[in-house]
Amino acid sequence: MQAAASTADASRPVDPSQVRALRAFNRFYTQRTGLLDPYLGSAFSLTEVRVLYELAHHAPCTASELGRRLLLDAGYLSRIVRRFIDAGWITRTPSPTDARQHALSLTPEGRAAFEPMQQRSREEAARLLAPLAPERRDTLVAALARVQALLDPDAGKPSRTAVLRDVRAGDMGWVVQQHGEIYAREYGWNSEFEALVAEIVAGMIRQHDPVWERGWIAELDGERVGSVFVVRKSETEAQLRLLILSPAARGLGLGARLTDECLAFARAKGYRKMVLWTNGILTAARAIYAQRGFVLVHSEAHHSYGHDLVGETWELAL
Template sequence: MQSPPEFLIRNTLKPGDLGQVAALHGNVYSEEHDFGLGFEAYVMESLLEFYRAYNPKKDRVWVVESEGRMVGFVLLMHRPTNRAQLRYFILVKEFRGRGIGSRLMNEWLEFYRDSNYEAAYLYTTSGLDAAVSLYEKMGFRKISEMKSQNFGVSLLEQYYELISPLKK
């Protein structure tokens, strides 16, 4: 039996990373959820927003790489009123179910706590059950949802807040 591919996680952005994050989202969400090209464009636009506001003391990325390619990603983005947003949480299929997502979320929460944010939130869509389960395990709770056609398919956009952040 072949052992699973090795991976590493880094917390720095390198040239080419933003494009890879957008492409990863475009490919995975197209294949697995029938999202259209508009979703990849949305990710590209919002990554530019992140880059322009990037502050290494307030923001952090987690880039998962294996054999020189990006296979996962998540970031914490600072927002007004000392809030943090969780964005772009993704892992390609062959890296799921190995505890990598839990590790990323635990590291995200650790940085969140260490940075003394007062609150956190994220947006997601219906049908991402494994991710939602992980978010809820980490203390996020669904606050609202609304029907949407934003990404070329009918879905429910969902808003989650970190209700009981784990304090140090």
């Protein structure tokens, strides 16, 4: 009976006052968030930025897939894509699944053009939320989720689009921040640990060898949630460093994916062994290493970061 009543309600004419209210909110929101053309003071329209966003987070994909996601006319989308190809921001390669189509991806130049706009959008959202007290922010976010769920029943199913990408400007500072915050919150480690990570990161940046070393950043729905790095210890030995995953991204297999990328890279480069150093209380990370064949070869008690710990060295023959 409830379903029948809902169907009958949906067939009733919409009250004109409700239409006016929704349109008034649309005008208010687009003005407050800077979504009117051009987008956030840039030279791009909102649609063009959406194209860049999709390619930054869901590429490679075909033009057909892109059009379905964005609900765009094929001709309009084709003109945008062509303009971005001419600018050197998008590359086209034959689709591995359909020879009649091409897969689209952002070039490094395309990412460089898009990233400032994404950061500006984050900053604008933070600016709108900043004047609100924490409880009012929670109320607003819950209301937005409710609106989305009402207009799109599938919106209640959270998107979990995970990608692993190369390290970009600003990522290394985020890696230090995440280590400091997560280990302080979950293990009570003091600032000595954050200082250690900052020193490690600084050394990796100064001495980075792009031929023999690499790092990855994990993103979930466009937000950074994890990291890992391979650094060179010798001609035959690589070291896995700074594997971390934020709590919101756990349970999705991203820690394993990050580790597997390191192993694949090390093997492709001809390293014979990979080593890592960890602490005995980090059970989730230790399980990932053990599942991939790493062997604990040395352990030693130490007092660091305000706690008594057991440091461990693990190795894997490649």
